[in-house]
Structures are given as structure tokens and as C-alpha cells.
Amino acid sequence: MAGDRASDTRERIREAAVRVFSRDGFDRSSVKAIAEEAGVAVGTIYLHFENKDDLLISVFEEEFNARLIHLDEMLEDRAAAPAQIQTLLETHFERVRAYPELAELLLYERFHRGSRLRERILPLQQRILKRIARILEDGIDDGWIRPCNPKVVALALFDLVQTMTACWALADPADADEIAAAAPRELTDLMWKGLAAKGDGRV
Helix, strand or coil, rough: HHHHHHHHHHHHHHHHHHHHHHHHHCCCCCHHHHHHHHHHHHHHHHCCCCCCCHHHHHHHHHHHHHHHHHHHHHHHHHCCCHHHHHHHHHHHHHHHHHHHHHHHHHHHHHHCCCCHHHHHHHHHHHHHHHHHHHHHHHHHHHCCEECCCCCHEEEEEEHHHHHHHHHHCCCCCCHHHHHHHHHHHHHHHHHHHHEECCCCCCC
């Protein structure tokens, strides 16, 4: 029971941090503001996190680990490669639409924080890329995907998704939801035209 309460408190603090970081910017945010947003004492935050940097890293790790769990489930399911690629994209953009503050925070801070964040996040990102490459390898083995270098294509897919997410973040608010809704299908079609085995243009 105590463990559940501690886990709930950590999650409440992380959610509050996302809102404060997104609203005020990481550098201008304070632990006090996060505590007020979460409805806890400042000391409670330091019971769970070393400092503001550690809190940001925890937000990244929580999100990346959730993506890894989803990718593992997809690999276990072993659906057809086109369906897996589209599911991967749909899941990403569904989260973007459901948690826009988190999506923008992850997108921005990934490229603006120092080496400590990169050191903690890079291994998780590499694990994600390895799982995407595995999906592609399975697609080659099953005859869906033409022979290619799965590591290179996984990187290309990952970067394409990040670029599209950045376009969504910078889009006119009137267009942002349409972009996020259409992106999975359009990007799947775009990728599949280059990846499909000869004579198979199906998605």
C-alpha cells in the first residue's frame, strides 16, 4: 500500500512537472512551482527526485520505457510488417494528440539539455531503434519488405517521425489536429512505397 502511494505521488509530481516545464520553460521553472502544481510540499519532491534535472530525466525515462513495452508487445504479436509500422505511427501520434504538453516538452528538451540527459536517454533511444529494426528484419524474413539495412531504415523512420512531430508542434493550431490524425496513414504509405517487396504495394 505504501509503495502504491509513493508511486502515485511520483506520477503526480511528474505530471505537474510536465505542465510547469511546458508553461514556464525548464530553465525558468522552480521546484516550488512544481510542488504547488502537484499539491505537495517541496520536501516531498526531494524525497522522490534529486533535483529538477533528475525530474526531467524521469519524465523522459517513463515515456521511453512505455514505448519500449509497446514495441515488445508488437514484436511478440508478429503481425504483418505494414500493419506494425502503421500501429507504431498511430500509437505515437495518438499520444501526441492526447498529451500535447508532454510531446512538446520531449521534443524540445531532447535537443536543449546537457550531457547528463543525453547519457541517460541515449541507451533507451538505442533500444527503441533496435526494436524497430527487429520489426523490419521480421518483415524482410516474411517477404513483406525488400532486402535493406534495417538499422538505417529504423533510423530514417525514427527521424521522420520526430520531424513530423516538430511540424505538428509548429503548425497553426487550426491545422495541428488534422496533421496528427493524418500522419500515421500518410507516413505509412510514404515508407511502404520504398520498403515493399517487389510486386507488393499493399498496406
